[in-house]
Amino acid sequence: MASGTMLAKTFSRLGYHILVTNEYPSLIRGGHNVVTIRIATEKFASLDHNLHILVALNQETIDLHKNELSRGSVIIFDPHDGKPQESDFKEKSSKLLSIPLTDLVTKHRGDPVMRNTVALGATLALLGADFAKLSQVITDQFGRKGQEVVGHNLAIAQEGYDYVKHNFAEFNSFYLDKPGKMVRQLIVNGSEAVGLGAVRAGLKFAAIYPMTPINALITFLADHAKDFGIIYKQPEDEIAGINMALGASVAGARSMVATSGGGFALMVEGLALSGMIEAPLVVDMGMRVGPATGMPTYTEQGELQFMIRAGHGEFPRIILAPGDAEEAYQLTFEAFNLADKYQIPVIMLTDKYLNESQWCVPESVFTDQVEIDRGKLITREPPGEFKRYRLDVPDGVSDRTLPGLPNGLFFANSYEHDETGQLATKGDQRKAMADKRLRKFKAIEKAGKAPAVLGLDDSEITFVSWGSTKGIILEAIKLLAQKGKKARLIHFSWLYPFPREAQKILSSDSRLILVEQNATGQLGQLVREATGIEIREKLLKYDGQPFFPEEIVKKVTQ
Amino acid sequence: MSTPAIDAYQTGRRPTWCPGCGNFGIWIALKNALAKLRIPPHEAFLVYGIGCHGNMYDWMKTYGFVGLHGRGLPVAQGAKLANHKLKVIAIAGDGDSLGEGGNHFLHAAKRNPDITIIIHDNEVYALTTGQASPTAKAGFKTKSTPGGVTDEPLNPLVLGIGAGATFVARGFSGDIPGLTNLITAAIEHKGFSVVDVLQPCISFDKVHTYNWYRERVYQLDSAYLPNNKLKALEKALEWGDKIPLGIFYQEDRPTSEDREPALTGRTLIEQPLEVAGWDHLLSEFI
Numbered sequence: 001m002a003s004g005t006m007l008a009k010t011f012s013r014l015g016y017h018i019l020v021t022n023e024y025p026s027l028i029r030g031g032h033n034v035v036t037i038r039i040a041t042e043k044f045a046s047l048d049h050n051l052h053i054l055v056a057l058n059q060e061t062i063d064l065h066k067n068e069l070s071r072g073s074v075i076i077f078d079p080h081d082g083k084p085q086e087s088d089f090k091e092k093s094s095k096l097l098s099i100p101l102t103d104l105v106t107k108h109r110g111d112p113v114m115r116n117t118v119a120l121g122a123t124l125a126l127l128g129a130d131f132a133k134l135s136q137v138i139t140d141q142f143g144r145k146g147q148e149v150v151g152h153n154l155a156i157a158q159e160g161y162d163y164v165k166h167n168f169a170e171f172n173s174f175y176l177d178k179p180g181k182m183v184r185q186l187i188v189n190g191s192e193a194v195g196l197g198a199v200r201a202g203l204k205f206a207a208i209y210p211m212t213p214i215n216a217l218i219t220f221l222a223d224h225a226k227d228f229g230i231i232y233k234q235p236e237d238e239i240a241g242i243n244m245a246l247g248a249s250v251a252g253a254r255s256m257v258a259t260s261g262g263g264f265a266l267m268v269e270g271l272a273l274s275g276m277i278e279a280p281l282v283v284d285m286g287m288r289v290g291p292a293t294g295m296p297t298y299t300e301q302g303e304l305q306f307m308i309r310a311g312h313g314e315f316p317r318i319i320l321a322p323g324d325a326e327e328a329y330q331l332t333f334e335a336f337n338l339a340d341k342y343q344i345p346v347i348m349l350t351d352k353y354l355n356e357s358q359w360c361v362p363e364s365v366f367t368d369q370v371e372i373d374r375g376k377l378i379t380r381e382p383p384g385e386f387k388r389y390r391l392d393v394p395d396g397v398s399d400r401t402l403p404g405l406p407n408g409l410f411f412a413n414s415y416e417h418d419e420t421g422q423l424a425t426k427g428d429q430r431k432a433m434a435d436k437r438l439r440k441f442k443a444i445e446k447a448g449k450a451p452a453v454l455g456l457d458d459s460e461i462t463f464v465s466w467g468s469t470k471g472i473i474l475e476a477i478k479l480l481a482q483k484g485k486k487a488r489l490i491h492f493s494w495l496y497p498f499p500r501e502a503q504k505i506l507s508s509d510s511r512l513i514l515v516e517q518n519a520t521g522q523l524g525q526l527v528r529e530a531t532g533i534e535i536r537e538k539l540l541k542y543d544g545q546p547f548f549p550e551e552i553v554k555k556v557t558q
Numbered sequence: 559m560s561t562p563a564i565d566a567y568q569t570g571r572r573p574t575w576c577p578g579c580g581n582f583g584i585w586i587a588l589k590n591a592l593a594k595l596r597i598p599p600h601e602a603f604l605v606y607g608i609g610c611h612g613n614m615y616d617w618m619k620t621y622g623f624v625g626l627h628g629r630g631l632p633v634a635q636g637a638k639l640a641n642h643k644l645k646v647i648a649i650a651g652d653g654d655s656l657g658e659g660g661n662h663f664l665h666a667a668k669r670n671p672d673i674t675i676i677i678h679d680n681e682v683y684a685l686t687t688g689q690a691s692p693t694a695k696a697g698f699k700t701k702s703t704p705g706g707v708t709d710e711p712l713n714p715l716v717l718g719i720g721a722g723a724t725f726v727a728r729g730f731s732g733d734i735p736g737l738t739n740l741i742t743a744a745i746e747h748k749g750f751s752v753v754d755v756l757q758p759c760i761s762f763d764k765v766h767t768y769n770w771y772r773e774r775v776y777q778l779d780s781a782y783l784p785n786n787k788l789k790a791l792e793k794a795l796e797w798g799d800k801i802p803l804g805i806f807y808q809e810d811r812p813t814s815e816d817r818e819p820a821l822t823g824r825t826l827i828e829q830p831l832e833v834a835g836w837d838h839l840l841s842e843f844i
Contacts, residue, residue: 009844202833205639224839225819244639409599411615
């Protein structure tokens, strides 16, 4: 993981565009672990199916990935691990580069795991880059651990770099062109992008029980809690997590929880409480393969319908789904404003692919002006008689006070209640309060964002999708254009309440194809429920792997 | 500030508890303690569970959070971390905090937030008309245990002491002056304070009446020092003809809030929302 990040940062600092994905089983040691990095001079949005350099730290890696190799590819391997023959790869004309990774580490008395670092140096040399940038990245990465650690890592990376320079000097097939315009970029995974959005929005309290794929958010918040005056609390379970966050929210702190499907199942009771007491809350719901424990470290978009229906009783909510790290940052910021503005839970649907992949995002995205809007929060003693759940509010949203203020008393009450929060059991009281809460739906619908239409209006093909399939479909559209086919994407990042404008956008003569990372076409169900439009052509994938653009192209052209 | 009148804590709604319910004694003692400590209604944040005890909010005027069954302590901890200037008190039931919320009780004790929990301990689920609660003793006949309870009961004091609570006491709802003193001491204690209150359920428990308790309870005397966990556990396990009341265990230990670096000087909600050092944070990812 660290080697992938260092390679990504090196090329990002040189001005290239980067995406890093990783795949691993739910084990701590052993199992087959893969980090895949795409580096390009131009902007792109997903991996493709072309594997140019395979760094194999064991024979299994070669066996599992040889079919993915593209023409003229190279395989870096350690002769200690096996003796692959060039004749085995004749078909692809792959070149075998034998590099004594283990010996080079041993020479510096390094831990065997540092074979990664040798390979990192070797890869850099194969790509024709100077060692200086990697050297800076290594220095930044290990600086905190002291000069000795930095020096050790530099020496080992240099061995790999020099080995390629001396032994494969003539091999320059993968030297990269100079990148276009130099832009300062961040390398962040989806969870870190969520964390950055939350911190920028003034997040003060997060209670998150560990669960793949949102663990990087915990690390980010815990590491920065002191610097930014945040409390990250590890609760005893997800039930405690959401109830702690609601306690903090009612007391006035911007609060969030994060989890995956199984943890969210435990939070459902608390979600309804948030709806009933009208407490703002942001939920980062990182999807992975279900049901039950499923395949915890693999990706899926299987929880949309669960999020729409979750919770007993009827109450409003907003569901958002970022398509990439940039949107994850922006939508997280927005989620806190929406939660405060409407005093409701706002759910962000992320997934394993988004959260655990590392994306490059221009720094300017994070330095744009933003405005924190806390809605109808009263921070000074209210004059006159205060009613927390005032009914005569057209948008259903009433003023709320901070506990501790004189004259602002209220009950945040899980029982049905009157305007002060006291018990209400009469039918007309109940109906008035239920109507007030549900009036928010209308106000929210007005604020809802239409799906983005990415591509030309006169496209013969229109993909309909949501969340992290965005980039993959955009890459497929590029490939289709090369084949002379015009295609576009209707990308939903605001899912619920279903945006009204979508009806018009979806009512086109273009060939609609639903693309989702689940088995039942859950966005398709929502579209049909909200608009009556049934998208008959469906491309659904639910084997735990993200789509490749080529799969989508194949579906369209077959 | 002068001592608030007891009426300051009343909403004006009439209690719906059964006449003679043990909850009345706890409610009165709690109001007495708040008044004695000069905590005005707006500085108190009371978190209620679901059960007969939880209905107290409707006639108890402070900031209130009526949570879900068993989930009061997590809410209380979140609120306390957000604004540690609030006096946070969890009003809980035995089924509420030891059945549905047992895990939350253990972990709250372990963290030691500066919160008081008052457990209304009557051995039954009274709001659902009388099933056995986790503290019901073996042999006790209820609607859900017609042949008598067969399990061993949970002991809130033993659990609290074992899990790390820094103040563990037991009171009796029929002894309002004694209970007032215990609740006052619990609120004054800096750390997680547990007050288990024995209370008769006059409607669904014909065994544990006021008289049944009065014949058995006695006060721990000054010879007992509440500073030894093993001795406290021994005392906490005493049950039968003699039932001890008082403070069983107390120690000073840093609270959850003390241990949060973000809370040095000001509360969480007083911290600025805008981020200082944003550019520096971004540079970590370049």
